[in-house]
Amino acid sequence: MSKFLEEKQQEQGFQMNRRKFLKAGAASALAVGIVGAIGVLPSEAMASQTGSQNGAKSKLHPNVDYGGATVRFVENNDQWLGTSKIVGSIKNTHAADAGFNYAIRGKLTPEARKESFHYHFVGKHPFNAALMGFVGVIAPDAMCGGKPAPEKLPIPDPEQMSQHIKDCAYYLRADEVGIGKMPSYAYYSYRSPSQDDLFKNGDDLSKSIPVTERMPYVITFMVDQHLETMLGSTGYDGISAGQSFRSYHASGVIAVILASYIRNLGYNARANHISNYEAVMGPCLIASGLGELSRTGDCVAHPRLGFRHKCAAVTTDLPLVPDNPIDFGLQDFCRVCKKCADNCPGGAITFDDDPVEHNGYLRWNTDSLKCTIFRSTNKEGSSCGRCMKVCPWDSKEQSWFHEAGTWIGSKGETSSRLLKTIDDMFGYGTEQIEKYKWWLEWPERY
Ligand code: SF4
Ligand code: SF4
Structure with a gap:
């Protein structure tokens, strides 16, 4: 076990004891403190947050769940x-300059190149x-476009169509x-050459x-990486890559089906x-x-899912009728929090204040290349999502207490x-909650 993990586990034992004590007796005292600090009861404020407040309202999911955060809508x-x-002109980037593609090209370290192969194809974790093998099935261009x-077909009411498209995605x-x-x-x-090509040809x-498409709208969907699994994991043990690919494959399937449906409508x-x-x-x-x-650079956090x-x-x-971008106070929050930087085993996340x-745009100066090196060469598991696990916006439980916290944070x-x-x-x-650890570790493969 690494010194980093050992220290974190000792820290956790202390926190867990304190947590039991606090949860038993301090919740109401804290609520009083919250009211004092903010001047209104969180439950009253949160009640006013429910309901769709952005774009078309889905029938299947009419109440947008921001997990208690106060959300403001901003114009593009x-x-x-x-x-x-935005402070300059934002250049379109080459997909081969991103993440594992960059490592596989041999642009980071020889070990990162070799281990990226092990990680992706040979299977560090069975x-x-x-x-990961499954996402190859939906990779061909014939699945994605056409x-x-x-x-x-006539679309007389773009708002109704937007509602319908949201319903389709929730249904899926x-x-x-x-x-x-x-x-x-x-x-x-x-677009990058395939990773197979990059392995063969460096x-x-x-x-x-070249990417020539320019469409007016984008429909995006998130799939949760699974709360209990995250609670049982260090964030960089055996299941880490599996958590990512649980959501990658599921969101990919939704994208392929929805795009095919829209093409069937003639668009x-x-x-x-x-x-x-x-x-x-x-x-x-x-x-x-x-x-x-x-703070993690180009990663986007959601008010409830982090x-x-x-x-x-x-x-x-x-x-379609587009939604507006949201502001839940994350810029202020990241400025003071730095919890992901404290906990990043790859030393990739900046401690800068701003x-x-x-x-051409402002973002925290986090080193995504260090992150890629750590994820590909991690000896204690498969990949990493420790920053995801520790971020306070990643809902840790479904309770008024957590929701009150996110409301305060925004x-x-x-x-x-x-x-x-x-x-x-x-x-x-x-924390790591042992009862949620359902997967097997294969340390001999790490
Ligand atoms: S842990 Fe989350 S909220 Fe805290 S600095 Fe990192 S990204 Fe921001
Ligand atoms: S994934 Fe892991 S190595 Fe990468 S930034 Fe997050 S905590 Fe650091």
Whole structure:
């Protein structure tokens, strides 16, 4: 066991004892403190948060669940995407410059290149490898795109169609759905050669495919990575990659089916998912009102799920009414929290107070390459999602108490400090609950 994990587990034992004590006796006292700090009963304020307040209202999921956070809706314009400030021209990036593709090209370390192969194809963890293998089934272009049906069915009411599209995605088991205006910079400039090609040919990008599509709308959906599994895990043990791929494969299947349905209606639609992206998911999620950029760099946190999700998207010209981006106070919160940076085993997340310019927009200066190196070469499991596990926005339980906490956290910097303190006091995020550990570890493969 690493020193990092050992220290974290000792810390956790202390937190768990304190948690039992506090949960038994201190909840009501804390509630009084909350009311004092904010000046209103959380339950009253939260009651006013329920109901769809953004875009078309789904019939199957009429009450958007922000987990108690106070959410404000913001306009899209040239200076802002949601709460991310645009300070220059945002260039479309090459998909081969992202994450594991970059490692497989040999641009990081020889070990990261070799272990990325082990991780993806040979199967560092047999269960996770089975999940990853499945996303290959939905990878071909013929699954993701194609020509629409020759007859365009009339869409007299785009709002009703937006409601219907959200209902379709929820029916197909999405946990959160949004519709956004598609920013032109949210497309990759080129699709990467396949990872198989990159393994064989290293840094030869001659098989890259230019991305020429420009659609007005993007439909994005999140699938939860599973609360109990996250509570039972360190965040970087055997199940870590499996958690990601549980949500990647499920959101990918939704994207493929929904894009195919829209093409059957006579409109253009393309599925974008983990094994076939033309669109960059971060800006698509923000444009669709599903989250804000966080301290972890380009990762988007949702007010209830945090980053305990993976997503996929459909770009389309179906007439729709887009949602607005949201602001739940994450920029202020990340400025004071730094919990992910404290807990990142790869040392990838910045402790800076403020975001810096990156490719024409402001984001925290987190080193995604260090993250990729850690995830591919992790000797204590398969990949990593420790930042996802510890983030206070990742709902730890379904209770008024947690909802009150997130409500406080969305109220500005002072209240952010209060939520961070409550989160640490209860040991949230760093705890590991043994009864939820259902998967097998295969340390001989790590
Ligand atoms: S752990 Fe804290 S600093 Fe990190 S992303 Fe979550 S809220 Fe922001
Ligand atoms: S996934 Fe792990 S290594 Fe990467 S930033 Fe998050 S905590 Fe750090």
